[in-house]
Amino acid sequence: MLKDLILKNRSYRRFDQSAIVPMRLLRSMVEAARLSASARNMQPLRYMLFNDSYSCGKIFPTLAWAGYMKEWPGPEDGERPSAYIVQLGDLELTNDWWCDDGIAAQSMLLTAVEQEFGGCIIGSVQREKLRDILNIPERYKIIQVLALGKPAEEVVIDEIANDDIKYWRDEEGVHHVPKRGIDELIIR
Numbered sequence: 001m002l003k004d005l006i007l008k009n010r011s012y013r014r015f016d017q018s019a020i021v022p023m024r025l026l027r028s029m030v031e032a033a034r035l036s037a038s039a040r041n042m043q044p045l046r047y048m049l050f051n052d053s054y055s056c057g058k059i060f061p062t063l064a065w066a067g068y069m070k071e072w073p074g075p076e077d078g079e080r081p082s083a084y085i086v087q088l089g090d091l092e093l094t095n096d097w098w099c100d101d102g103i104a105a106q107s108m109l110l111t112a113v114e115q116e117f118g119g120c121i122i123g124s125v126q127r128e129k130l131r132d133i134l135n136i137p138e139r140y141k142i143i144q145v146l147a148l149g150k151p152a153e154e155v156v157i158d159e160i161a162n163d164d165i166k167y168w169r170d171e172e173g174v175h176h177v178p179k180r181g182i183d184e185l186i187i188r
């Protein structure tokens with residue numbers, strides 16, 4: 001069951017923009033993050049939740065999509081995320097959250113996928129622009145953004161060939177993600 005969820009939890013970049021992500025789901029995603037591991041149990045991460053089209057329209061232009069797919073400018077109108085979670089670090093608590101951000105992101109995305117939603121971690125963010133748009137105080141560092149919605153694309157995992165890690169999209173619009181085999185990961 002957990003493996004099924006992990007398999008389904010792909011990075012989705014095209015959505016049915018008309019599908020609202022309920023605020024209660026965004027809150028339950030933060031609840032999953034809240035219950036996750038935290039270095040020194042400092043719990044320095046904070047979250048801003050958005051599921052309205054006005055805010056989503058403001059956030060979208062600050063994000064960069066699928067760096068390997070140079071010819072694709074990102075999701076077009078109608079297939080853009082209908083919600084975002086902006087993950088922040090409270091610098092008054094610490095400026096080193098080790099890997100809390102990734103653990104929390106995975107917990108949140110698994111929660112979304114379990115409810116037939118999905119998303120993509122966006123690390124390539126125009127942070128100062130986003131800070132201005134959302135009026136985020138300097139106290140908080142913008143770590144990353146989760147772009148969320150009802151996935152409207154098929155994503156499949158392929159065995160890696162010729163060490164080529166670049167994801168790509170085929171003529172049918174299916175997104176392919178090459179993954180290294182387990183024997184490459186385990187060092188004997």
Ligand SMILES: Cc1cc2nc3c(=O)[nH]c(=O)nc-3n(C[C@H](O)[C@H](O)[C@H](O)COP(=O)(O)O)c2cc1C
Binds near residue numbers: 010011064065122
């Ligand atoms: C920390 C982190 C930052 C990422 N930043 C971006 C990003 O800025 N834009 C994007 O389109 N995808 C981003 N991704 C998604 C990766 O490209 C994706 O995880 C990878 O292609 C593997 O696909 P999968 O998540 O379906 O396994 C990011 C993923 C991680 C973990």
